[in-house]
Amino acid sequence: MNGPSAPDVLVEAAPPEQQDAVAAVAAHARVRTPWTEFWRKFRKQHVALVALAFVLLLVVIAVLAPWIAPYDAENFFDYERLNQGPSWQHWMGVDPLGRDIFSRILVGARISLAAGFFSVAIGGIVGAVLGLLAGYYGGWWDRIVMRISDVLLAFPGILLALGVVAILGSSMVNVVVAVSVFSVPAFARLVRGNTLVLKQMTYVEAVRSVGASDWTILMRHILPGSVSAIVVYFTMRLGTSIITAASLSFLGMGAQPPMPEWGAMLNEARADMVNAPHVALFPSLAIFFTVLAFNLLGDGMRDALDPKIDRM
Amino acid sequence: MANYFLKRLLGLLPTLLAVAVLVFLFVHMLPGDPARLAAGPDAGPETIELVRKDLGLDKPLVAQFYDFFGRMLHGDFGHSMRTRRPVSTEIAERFMPTLWLTLASMAWSVVFGMTIGIASAVFRNRWPDRLGMILAVSGISFPAFALGMLLMQIFSVELGWLPTVGADTWRHYILPSITLGAAVAAVMARFTRASFVEVMQEDFVRTARAKGLSEWVVIAKHCLRNALIPVVTMMGLQFGFLLGGSIVVETVFNWPGLGRLLVDAVGMRDYPVIQTLVLLFSLEFILINLVVDVLYGFINPTIRYR
Numbered sequence: 001m002n003g004p005s006a007p008d009v010l011v012e013a014a015p016p017e018q019q020d021a022v023a024a025v026a027a028h029a030r031v032r033t034p035w036t037e038f039w040r041k042f043r044k045q046h047v048a049l050v051a052l053a054f055v056l057l058l059v060v061i062a063v064l065a066p067w068i069a070p071y072d073a074e075n076f077f078d079y080e081r082l083n084q085g086p087s088w089q090h091w092m093g094v095d096p097l098g099r100d101i102f103s104r105i106l107v108g109a110r111i112s113l114a115a116g117f118f119s120v121a122i123g124g125i126v127g128a129v130l131g132l133l134a135g136y137y138g139g140w141w142d143r144i145v146m147r148i149s150d151v152l153l154a155f156p157g158i159l160l161a162l163g164v165v166a167i168l169g170s171s172m173v174n175v176v177v178a179v180s181v182f183s184v185p186a187f188a189r190l191v192r193g194n195t196l197v198l199k200q201m202t203y204v205e206a207v208r209s210v211g212a213s214d215w216t217i218l219m220r221h222i223l224p225g226s227v228s229a230i231v232v233y234f235t236m237r238l239g240t241s242i243i244t245a246a247s248l249s250f251l252g253m254g255a256q257p258p259m260p261e262w263g264a265m266l267n268e269a270r271a272d273m274v275n276a277p278h279v280a281l282f283p284s285l286a287i288f289f290t291v292l293a294f295n296l297l298g299d300g301m302r303d304a305l306d307p308k309i310d311r312m
Numbered sequence: 313m314a315n316y317f318l319k320r321l322l323g324l325l326p327t328l329l330a331v332a333v334l335v336f337l338f339v340h341m342l343p344g345d346p347a348r349l350a351a352g353p354d355a356g357p358e359t360i361e362l363v364r365k366d367l368g369l370d371k372p373l374v375a376q377f378y379d380f381f382g383r384m385l386h387g388d389f390g391h392s393m394r395t396r397r398p399v400s401t402e403i404a405e406r407f408m409p410t411l412w413l414t415l416a417s418m419a420w421s422v423v424f425g426m427t428i429g430i431a432s433a434v435f436r437n438r439w440p441d442r443l444g445m446i447l448a449v450s451g452i453s454f455p456a457f458a459l460g461m462l463l464m465q466i467f468s469v470e471l472g473w474l475p476t477v478g479a480d481t482w483r484h485y486i487l488p489s490i491t492l493g494a495a496v497a498a499v500m501a502r503f504t505r506a507s508f509v510e511v512m513q514e515d516f517v518r519t520a521r522a523k524g525l526s527e528w529v530v531i532a533k534h535c536l537r538n539a540l541i542p543v544v545t546m547m548g549l550q551f552g553f554l555l556g557g558s559i560v561v562e563t564v565f566n567w568p569g570l571g572r573l574l575v576d577a578v579g580m581r582d583y584p585v586i587q588t589l590v591l592l593f594s595l596e597f598i599l600i601n602l603v604v605d606v607l608y609g610f611i612n613p614t615i616r617y618r
Contacts, residue, residue, distance in 0.1 A: 284458035
C-alpha cells in the first residue's frame with residue numbers, strides 16, 4: 001500500500017529544479033483516507049509491526065507446511081532417537097513415538113491458524129448479520145437477539161464449546177463450530193451498536209429517501225461503516241479462539257492423535273513429561289507466540305483505529 | 313436496598329426456568345438413545361422398552377419436562393450412568409475443591425492484577441508500565457494448560473518444592489491457583505490500568521491535587537474508588553471465566569473438582585451429570601451477576617435502586 005501514489009508520480013515527473021516545490025504542493029494534496037490515516041498511526045507502533053511480521057510468517061508457514069517440513073509429521077518414525085532432545089537432525093527433538101517435533105509444529109500451525117480463522121469468521125459473519133438486523137429493525141427481534149447474546153456472553157466460552165462438542169461429538173470441525181458459537185454474541189453486539197449510530201446519519205436518510213431497499217442500505221451503506229471495527233475485533237478474537245480450540249483438543253475433545261494439533265500434542269506429551277519435557281515445551285511455545293502475536297497485532301490495530309475503544 | 317435485592321432475586325426465577333428448558337432440550341438433542349445407554353450394551357429390545365417406560369421416556373416431551381422439573385425441585389437429579397450413584401452426591405463431593413480453587417485464584421489475581429494495573433497507570437509510559445503490560449499481554453496469551461504443565465515440571469518435578477496432583481493440603485493449591493488465575497490477573501491489570509488512566513484525567517483529580525493533597529491520597533482515595541466501578545464488573549465476569557478455566561486446570565492437575573467431573577461426564581456421555589452441572593454452572597453465573605449489581609451500590613452510592 002506504500003507504492004507510488006499519484007502525487008509521488010507527479011513529483012518524479014517534474015523537472016529536477018522544481019521537484020521540491022512540487023513535492024511540497026503534492027504533500028498538501030495527498031488525500032487522507034481513513035486507510036492512510038490508520039496506516040500512519042499503525043506504522044508508529046513497532047511492537048505491533050513485529051507482531052504483524054510474525055503473523056505473516058505464520059501464514060506462510062501454514063500454507064507451505066507440508067512442503068517445508070523436513071519430515072512427514074504423522075508417518076515418519078525415528079526409532080533410534082525416541083524422546084531425544086533438540087539436535088541438528090531434529091531441531092526440536094523427537095517425541096516418544098519417534099516423530100520429528102519441528103515438522104509437527106509446522107503442520108500444526110496450519111491446523112491452529114485454520115481453526116482460529118474459520119471459527120472467528122463464521123462467528124463474525126453470523127454475529128454481524130444478527131447485529132445489523134437487530135440494530136436496524138429494532139423491536140422484538142432486537143430484544144431477543146440481545147437477550148440471547150447477553151446470556152451467551154456471560155457464559156465462559158470453553159463451557160459452551162464443551163456443550164456443543166458433547167452434542168456433535170469430538171472432531172476438529174466440531175471444535176470450529178463450537179468456538180464460533182461463542183464469537184457470535186460479541187460480534188452481534190459490536191455491529192448492533194454501530195448500526196444504531198449509523199442508521200441515524202443524514203446520508204442513510206438520504207439513501208432511504210431516494211428509495212433504496214433495506215438490503216441495499218444495510219449492505220452498502222451501514223455495513224462498510226462497521227468494517228474497520230469488525231476487522232480489529234476479528235484480530236483480537238483470533239488469539240482467544242486459537243487458545244480455546246487448543247484447550248478442547250488438549251481435553252481430548254478436538255483433534256485426535258496422531259493429528260499434530262498443538263493442544264493435542266501437549267495432551268500426548270503429558271504421559272512422558274518426566275522423561276521428555278521438550279515434547280511439551282515446543283507446542284506450548286508455539287501456542288504462546290502465535291496467540292501473543294495476534295493479541296499484540298489486535299492491540300496495535302485498535303490503538304491506531306481509535307484509542308477510545310475499551311482496553312480489554 | 314433489601315427490597316431491590318429481593319426483587320432481583322425474584323426476577324431470577326424466569327431466567328432459571330428458561331435455563332432449565334434449554335438444558336432439558338439440550339439433553340434431548342444429544343445423540344444416542346438414553347434408554348439404550350441406561351439399559352446397557354447387551355440389553356434386548358424388550359428390556360430397552362422397559363427401561364424407556366421406567367425412565368418415563370415414552371411420555372410426550374412436555375410431560376417429561378414436567379417430571380424432570382418436579383424431581384429437580386425435590387433435589388432429585390437422577391443417578392450418574394457411570395457410577396450409579398445419585399448425581400447430587402457426586403457433585404457435593406466435588407463442589408468444595410472447585411470453590412476453594414476458584415476463590416484462591418480470584419483472590420491472588422485481583423490483588424496482583426490491580427496492583428500491576430494501578431502501578432502501570434501511575435507510571436504511565438515508563439518502565440513499570442511497560443513491564444506490567446508485557447506481563448499482562450503474556451498472561452492472556454499463555455494457555456492455562458501449557459502454563460500448568462510448565463509450572464508442574466519446574467516446581468514439582470525438577471525442584472520438588474510442591475506436590476504434583478491432588479487437593480489435600482494448602483500446598484496443593486499453589487500451582488493450580490496460579491495457573492487458573494494468571495489470565496484473570498492479566499485481564500484485571502489491563503482493565504484496571506485503562507480505568508485508572510481515564511479517572512486520573514478527570515477534573516476532580518486535578519482539584520484534589522490543586523488543594524495540596526499528597527499524590528498517595530489522590531491515588532488511593534480519589535482515583536481508586538472511582539476507577540473501581542468498571543473493575544468490579546470485570547471481576548464478576550472473570551468469575552465466570554474462572555469456573556470455565558477450572559475445567560482445563562483441573563484436568564492438568566488431576567483436581568477432584570466439578571470441572572474434571574464435567575470433562576469425564578462429557579467423555580462418557582453421562583447425561584444426568586452433564587445436565588445437572590450445566591444447570592449448576594448457569595445458576596452460579598446468574599448469582600454472580602446479581603452480587604456484582606449489589607456491589608455497585610456499595611461502591612457508587614449515586615446508583616439508585618428501584
